[in-house]
Amino acid sequence: MKVYVMVGAPGAGKGTQAAILAERLGLRHLASGDLFREAVRSGTPVGLEAKRYMDRGALVPDPVVIAMIDERLDRSDAAAGVILDGFPRTRPQAESLDAALARRGAQVDAALYVGVPEEELVRRLSGRWICRAAGHPYHDVSRPPRVPGICDIDGSELYQRDDDRPETVRARLAQQLEPMYDVIDHYTTQGVLVAVDGTQSIDDVTQALLRAIAHPARPVNRSEAA
Numbered sequence: 001m002k003v004y005v006m007v008g009a010p011g012a013g014k015g016t017q018a019a020i021l022a023e024r025l026g027l028r029h030l031a032s033g034d035l036f037r038e039a040v041r042s043g044t045p046v047g048l049e050a051k052r053y054m055d056r057g058a059l060v061p062d063p064v065v066i067a068m069i070d071e072r073l074d075r076s077d078a079a080a081g082v083i084l085d086g087f088p089r090t091r092p093q094a095e096s097l098d099a100a101l102a103r104r105g106a107q108v109d110a111a112l113y114v115g116v117p118e119e120e121l122v123r124r125l126s127g128r129w130i131c132r133a134a135g136h137p138y139h140d141v142s143r144p145p146r147v148p149g150i151c152d153i154d155g156s157e158l159y160q161r162d163d164d165r166p167e168t169v170r171a172r173l174a175q176q177l178e179p180m181y182d183v184i185d186h187y188t189t190q191g192v193l194v195a196v197d198g199t200q201s202i203d204d205v206t207q208a209l210l211r212a213i214a215h216p217a218r219p220v221n222r223s224e225a226a
Ligand code: AP5
Pocket: 008, 009, 010, 011, 012, 013, 014, 015, 016, 017, 032, 033, 034, 036, 053, 054, 055, 057, 058, 059, 060, 061, 065, 085, 086, 087, 088, 089, 093, 124, 125, 127, 128, 129, 137, 138, 139, 140, 142, 143, 163, 172, 198, 199, 200, 201, 202, 203, 205
């Protein structure tokens, strides 16, 4: 089972790239935010709990997220491999994922960090549109749909996410960057972190990620480095 993890700030392009890579590599795209939004729409207990945090731009508590992802990894559509988008977001989540994968004889093959400066994140989130059917992302300026308001891929209606309002975007950035750096540190220590410049065009970011996946640097662990 191949496992890639997308790491990046809100709006960095995790969902955009994960969808493209999943298609190219034949892997399942699993986005924690999409799973929560689906649970909110269906009004499940997990959805009701998650909504309280998402509306404030805060992270959903680790146990809720970990249980949800663990259950999804057991489904048959994840058997060939997954691209995790939006998970893990904290060090305890990263440690739980390592344990969950080890139980299945797998490990994180690469953590793909898409780096984008904060001003650009705000620009990207304020112009973002998402499709109702599958969460395919568009942008007013950088990735407009062929027909305004309609998803190119599945024809469903496009909408703007509640948490893309400017005040919630500011809260997400204020609360979520710090734990993301812990996740980066976790995968750097494991020698599986790949960092790409996320300010390039969508295509160039994809090419950089595919090159990094095809030619992974030999992991250096701490005992070798010492
Ligand atoms: P989630 O849905 O994961 O949101 P996020 O991390 O804030 O990230 P986004 O989906 O907003 O951005 P993205 O990186 O996917 O960017 P995108 O590709 O769309 O999580 C939502 C909430 O759920 C969280 O706030 C939290 O409450 C909760 N949650 C989820 N997972 C959790 C977890 N593990 N633990 C705890 N809580 C959790 O791109 C953005 C825009 O930019 C688009 O318009 C796109 O078209 C455009 N764009 C993309 N790439 C480029 C480019 N290269 N150049 C120009 N424009 C670009």
